[in-house]
Amino acid sequence: MRAFAIIPVLAAFFCAPALAQLADPSVTINDKFSERIDIGISTNEIAIASDFSGADITVFGAIDGADELLLATFAYDVVVALEGPRQSTTVRRKERVAGIWVNRHSIRFEPIPASYSMSSTRPLPNIANLMELASRDIGINNIRLVPTGGVGDGSRLTEFRDALRRIKQTSGLYQRDPTGVQFISKALFRASVRLPANIPVGQHTVRAVLYKNNQFVMEKVIPLRVVKTGLEQFIFNLAHVHSLAYGLIAVLIATITGWLGSVIFRKD
Amino acid sequence: MSIYLPIAELSVNIFVILGMGAAVGFLSGMFGVGGGFLITPLLIFYNIPPAVAVATGANQVVASSISGALAHFRRGTLDIKLGLVLLVGGLIGATVGIQIFSMLRRMGQLDLIISLLYVIFLGSVGSLMLWESINSIRRAAKNDPVPLRKPGQHNWVHRLPFKMRFKRSKLYLSVIPVIFLGFAIGILTSVMGVGGGFIMVPAMIYLLRIPTNVVIGTSLFQIIFVTAFTTVVQAATNYSVDIVLAWLLMIAGVIGAQYGVRVGQKMRGEQLRAGLALLVLAVGIRLGFDLVLPPDEIYSVVSGSFGF
Numbered sequence: 001m002r003a004f005a006i007i008p009v010l011a012a013f014f015c016a017p018a019l020a021q022l023a024d025p026s027v028t029i030n031d032k033f034s035e036r037i038d039i040g041i042s043t044n045e046i047a048i049a050s051d052f053s054g055a056d057i058t059v060f061g062a063i064d065g066a067d068e069l070l071l072a073t074f075a076y077d078v079v080v081a082l083e084g085p086r087q088s089t090t091v092r093r094k095e096r097v098a099g100i101w102v103n104r105h106s107i108r109f110e111p112i113p114a115s116y117s118m119s120s121t122r123p124l125p126n127i128a129n130l131m132e133l134a135s136r137d138i139g140i141n142n143i144r145l146v147p148t149g150g151v152g153d154g155s156r157l158t159e160f161r162d163a164l165r166r167i168k169q170t171s172g173l174y175q176r177d178p179t180g181v182q183f184i185s186k187a188l189f190r191a192s193v194r195l196p197a198n199i200p201v202g203q204h205t206v207r208a209v210l211y212k213n214n215q216f217v218m219e220k221v222i223p224l225r226v227v228k229t230g231l232e233q234f235i236f237n238l239a240h241v242h243s244l245a246y247g248l249i250a251v252l253i254a255t256i257t258g259w260l261g262s263v264i265f266r267k268d
Numbered sequence: 269m270s271i272y273l274p275i276a277e278l279s280v281n282i283f284v285i286l287g288m289g290a291a292v293g294f295l296s297g298m299f300g301v302g303g304g305f306l307i308t309p310l311l312i313f314y315n316i317p318p319a320v321a322v323a324t325g326a327n328q329v330v331a332s333s334i335s336g337a338l339a340h341f342r343r344g345t346l347d348i349k350l351g352l353v354l355l356v357g358g359l360i361g362a363t364v365g366i367q368i369f370s371m372l373r374r375m376g377q378l379d380l381i382i383s384l385l386y387v388i389f390l391g392s393v394g395s396l397m398l399w400e401s402i403n404s405i406r407r408a409a410k411n412d413p414v415p416l417r418k419p420g421q422h423n424w425v426h427r428l429p430f431k432m433r434f435k436r437s438k439l440y441l442s443v444i445p446v447i448f449l450g451f452a453i454g455i456l457t458s459v460m461g462v463g464g465g466f467i468m469v470p471a472m473i474y475l476l477r478i479p480t481n482v483v484i485g486t487s488l489f490q491i492i493f494v495t496a497f498t499t500v501v502q503a504a505t506n507y508s509v510d511i512v513l514a515w516l517l518m519i520a521g522v523i524g525a526q527y528g529v530r531v532g533q534k535m536r537g538e539q540l541r542a543g544l545a546l547l548v549l550a551v552g553i554r555l556g557f558d559l560v561l562p563p564d565e566i567y568s569v570v571s572g573s574f575g576f
Contacts, residue, residue: 048272049272050271050272051269051270051271051272052272052279053270053279087571088571089569089570089571090376090569090570090571091567091568091569091570092376092567092568092569092570093566093567094563094566094567094568095566096562099560100380100384100559100560101559101560101561101562101563101566102377102380103376103377103379103380103568106376112571114571160567163565163567163569164567164569166565166567167565167567167568167569168569170565197270197278197279198277198278198279200277201277228272228274231274232272232274233274235274235275235511235512236274236275239274239275239503239507239509239511240507243503243504243505243507244500244503244504246503246509246511247499247500247501247502247503247504247509248500249511250327250499250500250503250509250511250514251327251330251496251499251500253511253514253515253518254327254328254330254331254334254496254499254514254518255330255331255334255496257331257515257518257519257522258330258331258332258333258334258335258338258518258522259334259335259338260522261331261335261522261523261525261526262334262335262336262338262339265522265526
């Protein structure tokens with residue numbers, strides 16, 4: 001297990017003018033409030049090597065312009081979520097047919113995050129109401145699962161959604177830590193989010209959302225790329241881009257291995 | 269120690285994979301089989317996606333059958349002409365099989381069909397072998413002579429047209445059943461990830477009446493090319509061949525097979541066949557239970573390439 005060291009980027013928000021932030025697509029602001037949140041990570045790329053067995057990443061951040069009194073009464077809440085690349089996903093349900101369990105029904109969902117790892121200062125129901133959280137896709141139970149195509153009479157949709165969330169959680173792809181965000185000084189916080197061993201490669205995003213007295217203040221998004229490194233990356237690319245050559249190489253390796261085996265262990 | 273499989277996209281324990289390869293290699297050396305019918309179910313039991321297990325299993329069989337076929341070639345127990353005719357059917361069968369494989373995968377029924385085919389084939393072949401070997405063990409105990417095949421005996425297979433002379437096998441045989449057998453085995457190779465020796469060898473001996481001494485070498489010869497072809501086509505259409513996984517299995521398998529061969533030479537033929545039959549049945553029954561018993565999770569999720 002490795003932890004990725006993170007550098008706080010405090011300097012950025014003291015000099016960043018509000019106008020520039022408004023034009024920035026990575027930022028969503030509720031104009032009612034003057035507080036701002038910013039986060040930083042030391043790397044924008046995480047490499048999966050052959051011994052990868054999951055990792056913890058620590059995100060540092062700060063609340064700028066926070067009210068001292070409100071900070072002391074824990075009025076500010078922060079949710080940090082690492083979202084994986086979106087993939088269209090099919091859920092299938094087995095049924096017993098002639099004594100054998102067979103996939104019978106399936107529902108296809110519009111692209112959902114392949115992985116979702118969330119940390120917050122408190123359990124989500126204490127941070128904001130359900131409608132607010134759902135409108136921003138915050139929390140495992142609030143990620144929007146929109147079916148595509150036919151869903152029959154729709155009576156099974158809830159079961160399929162629950163199953164999808166349950167399976168994503170048991171496989172470690174969706175996880176939450178309701179106390180994973182901690183204030184380390186007055187306005188400075190640290191969030192640890194867990195990357196599972198089976199994390200999908202591709203463009204991930206780190207989302208940090210600030211709430212004040214149960215009301216949305218601001219969201220900040222930064223990208224994080226998860227890539228395979230070295231040999232793994234090479235093999236994956238070869239298999240997908242030059243698949244015919246890859247197949248021929250696989251056969252060549254098998255031929256050489258088999259031939260060597262028969263030569264080395266030849267008894268006659 | 270864990271190792272990341274770039275195509276299966278998951279981390280596995282390298283010693284479990286090596287152990288699996290060595291154990292299957294040992295058994296395949298002992299019983300003289302390719303081992304694909306054991307590797308693929310074992311990989312599935314170890315949570316490797318079935319699509320990857322099947323394609324990688326075919327790749328692993330290439331290595332183990334080359335070792336075996338070379339040994340038979342040196343001893344002159346390989347009928348290349350017969351092997352080539354089998355191969356014609358095998359390549360057509362594998363091409364059809366890959367289409368079936370891709371179609372089943374799109375329909376979400378691939379895992380079911382793979383398991384069903386394994387249960388049917390392992391169950392029936394295992395039962396037949398067990399029956400046959402118990403009978404010969406009994407006969408040996410009673411000192412009865414084993415009934416020998418009469419050389420002049422023919423069945424309906426030998427009345428078919430398009431006959432061809434196979435010198436090494438000392439046979440004058442129609443190519444139709446040979447090509448058809450190759451075709452059927454080719455489909456199994458691409459759908460189940462097996463070499464198919466466990467079906468081809470009995471079919472060649474009992475159906476086509478090919479002399480036993482050339483059967484194993486010749487079937488291995490055709491298995492090399494059909495599994496090699498399947499590997500290339502699986503890689504090109506389904507991207508499901510994991511080269512790292514296959515290589516670990518091959519290395520361990522080739523080494524394990526050498527020890528298996530030594531143990532196998534010390535055992536009696538009918539005892540070996542009974543042992544293999546029990547093993548085949550055990551794998552079949554295990555897969556059968558998984559189909560019949562209520563699963564822990566009746567839902568499954570497929571996203572991206574192989575799902576989980």
